[in-house]
Amino acid sequence: MMTGCASEDNIVVEEEPVDPQDVVTVGVAVSSPGLVSGVAPAEVTGAEIDLVTALVEHMGSLPTEAEIFWVPTTPASVAEDHDQFQIAIGQFTQATFDSASAQVGPYVTVQPGLLVHQEPSDDATPTLEPLAVNSIETLEDLADASVCVVSGSLAAGAELPAEHTVLEPTVTECEVGMRSGRYDAISADNLQLAGLLVDPAHSERYELLSWEDVADDEPNAAEELDERLTTAGSYWLGVDADLCGEAAEALETLVEDGVVEEAFSSLGNVEGFQLQTVEAAEVTTAHCEPAD
DSSP states (O other): OEEOSSOGGGOEEOOOOSOGGGEEEEEEESOBTTTBBOSSGGGOBSHHHHHHHHHHHTOTTSOTTOEEEEEEEOTTTTTTTGGGOSEEEEEEOGGGSOTTOEEEEEEEEEOEEEEEEOOOOTTSOTTSOOOOOOOOOSHHHHTTOEEEEETTSTTTTSOOSSSEEEEESSHHHHHHHHHTTSOSEEEEEHHHHHHHHTSHHHHTTEEEEEHHHHHTTSTTHHHHSOGGGSOOEEEEEEEOGGGHHHHHHHHHHHHHTTHHHHHTGGGTTOTTOOOEEOOGGGOBOTTSSOOO
């Protein structure tokens, strides 16, 4: 079975553990900077990795000090492959899951965001390559722009006020295209974009905006946007149905103890982003019994 959390071309193939009794299999979204990073099980890091690791430790029915076996997945495949892992994490909205999936959450609230180029500051890293880019500040600027949309994000499927839109599987692939000049902006969930901006090299290149920010240039422009670009969503865990109630209880404890907020603390200094964690009372077991 493959494990890893970078682009699919870089995933490391690992043999399944000899004794599955001492293993918890966790599906994770591949290549999500700041949230999930790494190409081998021993090197997987990120905010969501910290969160699900803490969750496993709080679930008493799982093996004590269990080894976590990481399985790469995507929002497109997690519903189909839910029987391949016990827990799944990775920017999954409720729309990700099918009727046969058990879900726990939410654990964080997100908004559709827009990442645009910014002019280098005087003290920017001198190794940054100069690149002639289209500056995006208003909806009018977007009219002739090319925007990369991250698959599975709240913006995916929305009608963007841009001349060209391209759907890519990950934030990383969009950023590579943006850095090379193929895209003028990236539309994804603000948490995904904030994870990218944790890297100083990226924070010097790009600026995070909300769609309301871009629409502020014209009266009533926000009302004319596709409502999916101004509507909040939330991220959920996929779990084995037998573990659903226990996972929900563990997640509620992690929210109450501030563990969820701490897991995403590295994103707290990203300009233009404000973390929106949920209240413990919002964690629900309502989706713990998938339909027959």
